[in-house]
Amino acid sequence: MYLKTAVFGSVAIRDAASLGPLEIDALKAYLSGMKDFVSLQDFVDQHRRLFVLTGAGCSTNSGIPDYRDADGKWKRRQPVTYQAFMGNEATRRRYWARSMVGWRRFGKAQPNNAHRALSKLEAAGRSELVLTQNVDRLHQAAGSERVIDLHGRLDTIRCMGCGRKSARDELQDELARLNPDWLDLDAASAPDGDADLNAHDLSSFDVPSCPICQGILKPDVVFFGESVPRDSVDTAAAHLKEADGMLIVGSSLMVYSGFRFVQMAARVGLPIAAVNLGRTRADEMLALKVEEACEDALAFLL
Protein backbone atom coordinates (compact mmCIF):
# COMPACT_ATOMS: atom_id res chain seq x y z
CA MET A 1 0.00 0.00 0.00
CA TYR A 2 2.82 2.35 0.82
CA LEU A 3 4.22 2.15 -2.69
CA LYS A 4 0.78 2.53 -4.24
CA THR A 5 0.17 5.64 -2.22
CA ALA A 6 3.61 6.99 -2.99
CA VAL A 7 3.37 6.41 -6.72
CA PHE A 8 -0.30 6.88 -7.39
CA GLY A 9 -1.39 9.03 -4.49
CA SER A 10 -2.57 11.78 -6.78
CA VAL A 11 -3.99 9.62 -9.56
CA ALA A 12 -7.51 8.17 -9.64
CA ILE A 13 -6.67 4.69 -10.87
CA ARG A 14 -10.31 3.83 -11.70
CA ASP A 15 -10.19 6.54 -14.32
CA ALA A 16 -7.57 4.85 -16.49
CA ALA A 17 -8.15 7.29 -19.33
CA SER A 18 -6.57 10.01 -17.20
CA LEU A 19 -3.24 8.16 -16.96
CA GLY A 20 -0.40 9.37 -19.14
CA PRO A 21 1.97 6.86 -20.78
CA LEU A 22 4.59 7.26 -18.07
CA GLU A 23 2.04 6.67 -15.36
CA ILE A 24 0.76 3.56 -17.15
CA ASP A 25 4.30 2.22 -17.38
CA ALA A 26 4.79 2.91 -13.71
CA LEU A 27 1.48 1.22 -12.90
CA LYS A 28 2.44 -1.86 -14.92
CA ALA A 29 5.79 -2.03 -13.16
CA TYR A 30 4.09 -1.54 -9.83
CA LEU A 31 1.60 -4.34 -10.50
CA SER A 32 4.39 -6.68 -11.62
CA GLY A 33 6.13 -5.86 -8.35
CA MET A 34 3.05 -7.12 -6.52
CA LYS A 35 3.79 -10.63 -7.71
CA ASP A 36 4.73 -13.01 -4.97
CA PHE A 37 8.33 -14.04 -5.25
CA VAL A 38 8.79 -17.42 -3.63
CA SER A 39 12.53 -16.98 -3.16
CA LEU A 40 15.42 -14.70 -3.98
CA GLN A 41 16.30 -16.99 -6.86
CA ASP A 42 12.77 -16.53 -8.19
CA PHE A 43 13.14 -12.74 -7.89
CA VAL A 44 16.50 -12.76 -9.70
CA ASP A 45 15.20 -15.15 -12.39
CA GLN A 46 12.29 -12.86 -13.14
CA HIS A 47 14.42 -9.81 -13.82
CA ARG A 48 16.66 -9.13 -16.75
CA ARG A 49 18.83 -6.32 -15.38
CA LEU A 50 19.17 -5.72 -11.67
CA PHE A 51 20.37 -2.57 -10.03
CA VAL A 52 22.27 -3.87 -6.99
CA LEU A 53 22.81 -1.70 -3.94
CA THR A 54 25.23 -3.09 -1.35
CA GLY A 55 26.25 -2.14 2.16
CA ALA A 56 28.35 -3.24 5.10
CA GLY A 57 26.54 -6.58 5.52
CA CYS A 58 28.12 -7.70 2.25
CA SER A 59 31.62 -7.41 3.74
CA THR A 60 31.14 -8.66 7.30
CA ASN A 61 32.22 -12.16 6.29
CA SER A 62 35.45 -10.64 4.96
CA GLY A 63 36.33 -9.56 8.48
CA ILE A 64 35.10 -5.98 8.13
CA PRO A 65 32.60 -5.40 10.92
CA ASP A 66 29.20 -3.81 10.37
CA TYR A 67 28.44 -0.37 11.77
CA ARG A 68 24.92 -1.12 12.86
CA ASP A 69 22.91 -3.69 14.78
CA ALA A 70 19.72 -5.44 13.61
CA ASP A 71 17.66 -2.36 14.50
CA GLY A 72 19.85 -0.08 12.41
CA LYS A 73 21.40 1.55 15.49
CA TRP A 74 25.10 2.33 15.88
CA LYS A 75 27.04 -0.56 17.39
CA ARG A 76 29.77 1.77 18.56
CA ARG A 77 30.31 5.49 18.50
CA GLN A 78 29.49 7.27 15.26
CA PRO A 79 32.41 7.62 12.83
CA VAL A 80 34.31 10.90 12.59
CA THR A 81 32.57 13.70 10.70
CA TYR A 82 34.03 15.68 7.85
CA GLN A 83 33.78 18.88 9.87
CA ALA A 84 35.65 17.42 12.85
CA PHE A 85 38.33 15.88 10.63
CA MET A 86 39.02 19.04 8.65
CA GLY A 87 38.66 21.44 11.56
CA ASN A 88 40.61 19.80 14.32
CA GLU A 89 44.19 18.55 14.34
CA ALA A 90 43.63 16.37 17.41
CA THR A 91 40.78 14.62 15.58
CA ARG A 92 43.05 13.92 12.60
CA ARG A 93 45.76 12.59 14.90
CA ARG A 94 43.28 10.25 16.53
CA TYR A 95 41.86 9.20 13.17
CA TRP A 96 45.24 8.36 11.64
CA ALA A 97 46.53 6.62 14.77
CA ARG A 98 43.51 4.33 14.72
CA SER A 99 43.69 4.00 10.94
CA MET A 100 47.36 2.99 10.99
CA VAL A 101 46.57 0.12 13.34
CA GLY A 102 43.31 -0.85 11.60
CA TRP A 103 44.68 -0.75 8.06
CA ARG A 104 46.94 -3.72 8.66
CA ARG A 105 43.86 -5.91 8.76
CA PHE A 106 41.47 -3.89 6.58
CA GLY A 107 44.01 -3.52 3.78
CA LYS A 108 44.33 -7.31 3.54
CA ALA A 109 40.61 -8.13 3.52
CA GLN A 110 39.55 -10.55 0.78
CA PRO A 111 36.22 -10.83 -1.02
CA ASN A 112 33.75 -13.44 0.22
CA ASN A 113 31.07 -15.48 -1.53
CA ALA A 114 28.59 -12.59 -1.48
CA HIS A 115 30.99 -10.51 -3.60
CA ARG A 116 31.68 -13.53 -5.83
CA ALA A 117 27.96 -14.21 -6.31
CA LEU A 118 27.36 -10.62 -7.45
CA SER A 119 30.35 -10.83 -9.76
CA LYS A 120 28.77 -13.94 -11.34
CA LEU A 121 25.48 -12.08 -11.74
CA GLU A 122 27.34 -9.42 -13.71
CA ALA A 123 29.22 -12.01 -15.79
CA ALA A 124 25.85 -13.47 -16.74
CA GLY A 125 24.81 -10.04 -18.03
CA ARG A 126 22.15 -9.64 -15.38
CA SER A 127 23.62 -6.82 -13.32
CA GLU A 128 23.08 -3.28 -14.55
CA LEU A 129 25.24 -1.84 -11.79
CA VAL A 130 26.57 -2.55 -8.33
CA LEU A 131 26.23 0.65 -6.37
CA THR A 132 28.13 0.08 -3.15
CA GLN A 133 28.18 2.06 0.05
CA ASN A 134 31.30 0.12 1.04
CA VAL A 135 34.74 1.66 0.67
CA ASP A 136 36.68 -1.62 0.68
CA ARG A 137 36.84 -2.31 -3.10
CA LEU A 138 35.96 -5.98 -2.48
CA HIS A 139 33.40 -6.08 -5.32
CA GLN A 140 36.19 -5.13 -7.74
CA ALA A 141 38.53 -7.64 -6.08
CA ALA A 142 35.89 -10.32 -6.77
CA GLY A 143 35.81 -9.38 -10.45
CA SER A 144 32.85 -6.97 -10.70
CA GLU A 145 33.51 -4.18 -13.20
CA ARG A 146 30.22 -2.28 -13.28
CA VAL A 147 30.65 -0.78 -9.83
CA ILE A 148 30.24 2.70 -8.42
CA ASP A 149 31.85 3.34 -5.03
CA LEU A 150 29.20 5.74 -3.78
CA HIS A 151 31.18 6.64 -0.68
CA GLY A 152 34.64 6.56 -2.26
CA ARG A 153 37.53 4.19 -1.61
CA LEU A 154 39.69 3.76 1.43
CA ASP A 155 42.73 2.55 -0.50
CA THR A 156 43.25 6.05 -1.92
CA ILE A 157 44.34 9.28 -0.22
CA ARG A 158 43.41 12.74 -1.43
CA CYS A 159 45.18 15.98 -0.57
CA MET A 160 42.56 18.55 0.39
CA GLY A 161 44.95 21.32 -0.71
CA CYS A 162 46.08 20.40 -4.23
CA GLY A 163 43.85 17.41 -4.96
CA ARG A 164 46.77 15.02 -5.47
CA LYS A 165 45.81 11.39 -5.08
CA SER A 166 48.09 8.71 -3.70
CA ALA A 167 47.94 5.14 -2.47
CA ARG A 168 46.91 4.39 1.10
CA ASP A 169 49.72 1.81 1.26
CA GLU A 170 52.28 4.58 0.66
CA LEU A 171 50.83 6.61 3.49
CA GLN A 172 50.88 3.51 5.70
CA ASP A 173 54.65 3.28 5.16
CA GLU A 174 55.04 6.95 6.03
CA LEU A 175 52.85 6.66 9.14
CA ALA A 176 54.88 3.66 10.26
CA ARG A 177 58.17 5.47 9.64
CA LEU A 178 57.06 8.50 11.68
CA ASN A 179 55.42 6.52 14.48
CA PRO A 180 57.40 3.31 15.02
CA ASP A 181 56.29 3.00 18.65
CA TRP A 182 52.68 2.55 17.56
CA LEU A 183 53.30 -0.43 15.34
CA ASP A 184 53.00 -3.02 18.07
CA LEU A 185 49.53 -1.91 19.05
CA ASP A 186 46.62 -4.01 18.12
CA ALA A 187 42.96 -3.18 18.48
CA ALA A 188 39.58 -4.37 17.29
CA SER A 189 38.95 -3.38 13.68
CA ALA A 190 36.16 -0.96 12.97
CA PRO A 191 34.09 -0.75 9.75
CA ASP A 192 35.87 2.22 8.25
CA GLY A 193 39.29 0.66 8.61
CA ASP A 194 40.32 2.32 11.82
CA ALA A 195 40.59 0.67 15.19
CA ASP A 196 39.61 1.23 18.78
CA LEU A 197 42.52 2.72 20.65
CA ASN A 198 41.94 3.74 24.20
CA ALA A 199 44.08 5.32 26.87
CA HIS A 200 47.02 5.87 24.57
CA ASP A 201 48.65 9.28 24.43
CA LEU A 202 47.77 10.65 21.01
CA SER A 203 49.74 13.88 21.35
CA SER A 204 52.92 12.04 20.34
CA PHE A 205 51.40 10.73 17.10
CA ASP A 206 52.87 12.38 14.00
CA VAL A 207 50.49 12.92 11.05
CA PRO A 208 52.10 13.45 7.61
CA SER A 209 50.86 16.23 5.34
CA CYS A 210 50.97 16.50 1.53
CA PRO A 211 54.59 16.34 0.26
CA ILE A 212 53.72 18.84 -2.51
CA CYS A 213 51.66 21.54 -0.80
CA GLN A 214 51.62 20.57 2.92
CA GLY A 215 47.82 20.28 2.68
CA ILE A 216 45.65 18.04 4.83
CA LEU A 217 45.58 14.40 3.70
CA LYS A 218 42.23 12.68 3.85
CA PRO A 219 41.11 9.21 2.81
CA ASP A 220 39.26 9.49 -0.51
CA VAL A 221 35.99 8.47 1.10
CA VAL A 222 32.83 10.39 1.87
CA PHE A 223 32.82 11.14 5.57
CA PHE A 224 29.67 11.70 7.56
CA GLY A 225 28.65 15.30 7.04
CA GLU A 226 30.20 15.36 3.56
CA SER A 227 28.17 15.11 0.37
CA VAL A 228 28.47 12.36 -2.22
CA PRO A 229 30.08 13.55 -5.51
CA ARG A 230 27.36 14.72 -7.89
CA ASP A 231 28.61 12.72 -10.88
CA SER A 232 28.46 9.45 -8.91
CA VAL A 233 24.82 10.15 -8.08
CA ASP A 234 23.94 11.15 -11.66
CA THR A 235 25.71 8.15 -13.22
CA ALA A 236 24.06 5.75 -10.79
CA ALA A 237 20.65 7.33 -11.44
CA ALA A 238 21.16 6.84 -15.20
CA HIS A 239 21.90 3.14 -14.60
CA LEU A 240 18.79 2.85 -12.47
CA LYS A 241 16.72 3.88 -15.50
CA GLU A 242 18.11 0.88 -17.40
CA ALA A 243 17.22 -1.61 -14.67
CA ASP A 244 14.01 -3.59 -14.28
CA GLY A 245 14.44 -4.45 -10.61
CA MET A 246 16.46 -3.52 -7.55
CA LEU A 247 18.34 -5.85 -5.24
CA ILE A 248 19.60 -4.54 -1.92
CA VAL A 249 22.35 -6.61 -0.30
CA GLY A 250 23.49 -6.09 3.29
CA SER A 251 22.30 -2.59 4.00
CA SER A 252 19.89 -1.17 6.54
CA LEU A 253 19.66 1.93 4.27
CA MET A 254 19.91 4.24 7.26
CA VAL A 255 22.18 6.58 5.31
CA TYR A 256 20.19 8.79 2.93
CA SER A 257 22.78 8.69 0.13
CA GLY A 258 21.89 5.02 -0.44
CA PHE A 259 18.23 5.21 0.53
CA ARG A 260 17.54 7.90 -2.08
CA PHE A 261 18.09 5.28 -4.83
CA VAL A 262 15.46 3.05 -3.25
CA GLN A 263 13.09 6.01 -3.28
CA MET A 264 13.89 6.60 -6.96
CA ALA A 265 13.21 2.92 -7.74
CA ALA A 266 9.93 3.01 -5.84
CA ARG A 267 8.81 6.15 -7.66
CA VAL A 268 9.05 4.42 -11.03
CA GLY A 269 7.55 1.21 -9.67
CA LEU A 270 10.62 -1.05 -9.83
CA PRO A 271 10.19 -4.23 -7.78
CA ILE A 272 12.66 -4.21 -4.90
CA ALA A 273 14.12 -7.16 -2.97
CA ALA A 274 16.45 -6.95 0.01
CA VAL A 275 18.83 -9.30 1.77
CA ASN A 276 19.61 -8.03 5.23
CA LEU A 277 19.89 -9.35 8.75
CA GLY A 278 17.52 -7.05 10.60
CA ARG A 279 15.25 -4.29 9.55
CA THR A 280 15.84 -1.82 6.73
CA ARG A 281 14.49 1.66 6.22
CA ALA A 282 12.70 0.37 3.10
CA ASP A 283 10.93 -2.67 4.60
CA GLU A 284 7.44 -1.50 3.61
CA MET A 285 8.57 -0.90 0.01
CA LEU A 286 9.92 -4.41 -0.57
CA ALA A 287 8.47 -7.08 -2.84
CA LEU A 288 10.73 -9.61 -1.09
CA LYS A 289 12.80 -9.56 2.09
CA VAL A 290 15.35 -12.23 2.94
CA GLU A 291 16.75 -12.15 6.47
CA GLU A 292 19.88 -14.20 5.98
CA ALA A 293 23.61 -13.60 5.79
CA CYS A 294 24.41 -12.21 2.32
CA GLU A 295 26.68 -15.06 1.25
CA ASP A 296 24.02 -17.63 2.21
CA ALA A 297 21.16 -15.81 0.50
CA LEU A 298 23.18 -15.37 -2.72
CA ALA A 299 24.73 -18.86 -2.74
CA PHE A 300 22.42 -19.99 -5.58
CA LEU A 301 24.37 -17.68 -7.92
CA LEU A 302 27.70 -19.42 -7.35
Ligand SMILES: [Zn+2]
Ligand atom coordinates in the same frame (compact mmCIF):
# COMPACT_ATOMS: atom_id res chain seq x y z
ZN1 LIG B 1 48.73 18.80 -1.77
